[in-house]
Amino acid sequence: MTTAMRRPAKFAAVLTAAAVLVAGCGSGANKANAAAIIDGRTISVDDIQSRVEKVMKGNQFAQQLQQQHKLDLLSRSILTREVNYELTAVAAQRENLRVDEAALAQRVVERAQPQQQPDATAIEANLDKATDEAFDEREVARNELLSEELAKSYLGRLQITITGAIVRGTQAKKQAQDLAKQLAENPAKSTEIVTPLQNDAAVDFEMSLITGVLVAQSAGFELATTPIVSAQANTVVAFSLAPHMLQNQGENLWFVALIKNRNPNGTLPEREREAADSVPPELLNKIGRRLVSQYIGDIKFEIGPRYGVWDPIGNNVAPRAEEVSGYQYTARVAKP
Known part of the structure; x- marks a missing residue:
């Protein structure tokens, strides 16, 4: 019987191997x-x-x-x-x-x-x-x-194309926000914008949830549980690669990505489809928690000011708008 619930190394080398910023404030x-x-x-x-x-x-x-x-x-x-x-x-x-x-x-x-x-x-x-x-x-x-x-x-069907980069250093947060704004203002020139970052840049990189899991195994951070996999196409996201997600605990790294295409009904290579069967339940749960945020526009909700604001990057309630865990912008669409 079943029931349905209803309740009120170098980055480039590694990769090769809710359209609302704040809801309820x-x-x-x-x-x-x-x-x-x-x-x-x-x-x-x-x-x-x-x-x-x-x-x-x-x-x-x-x-x-x-x-x-x-x-x-x-x-x-x-x-x-x-x-x-x-x-x-x-x-x-x-x-x-x-x-x-x-x-x-x-x-x-x-x-x-x-x-x-x-x-x-x-x-x-x-x-x-x-x-x-x-x-x-x-x-x-x-x-x-x-x-x-x-x-x-x-796992077996989501395909995403991104152009983005890792931003490093003591000013990584500010630089990541600036880069995100640049990409949102001029998405047609995204390649030119990130290319100067060389080995930290990813241009028109096609990924899936399985790709994100594999990156976690080789680079130490989980792309499969980040806003990249839940953000809609034509969105720019910027977020910190938190220390617990990194092998090198000393680096201050931020990830910035323009979601150029998001296909929820794609066809993945056989190798990735096979790898999907080996993802442990705990990681599946984390991926699922991230994926539900793609439906944020389907509910109407307001957070009481005494608790804070909704953070679409962190997928949680943040104390203040100034303390959200990253940035999300809608990319400018070129006029015909």
């Missing part, structure tokens, strides 16, 4: 007790606080956050999960995804087994685990399975 969700409004459904501040208190009862990491006066991290993570679960519901409808009840029951059992705890310094992993505990175990398991199914459905 300003005074949109202006009700005093609204953390967010998603498709007309109000998530109250009390709702978020209740979930935080639920986690606090038994999660040591959450208790440490409280001691450090950083519980806002958990609150925003819970609110982020609310939005992403709504997006997962949209994805399930659009892609006709189903969760087998037997598989769901098995996943719930697996999640109930003793798990290896994340390293105390792994803030992202600990925060994700704490956020899981804020929701019903079946809801978490169902969304995990749907994310994995979404990733599987795209």
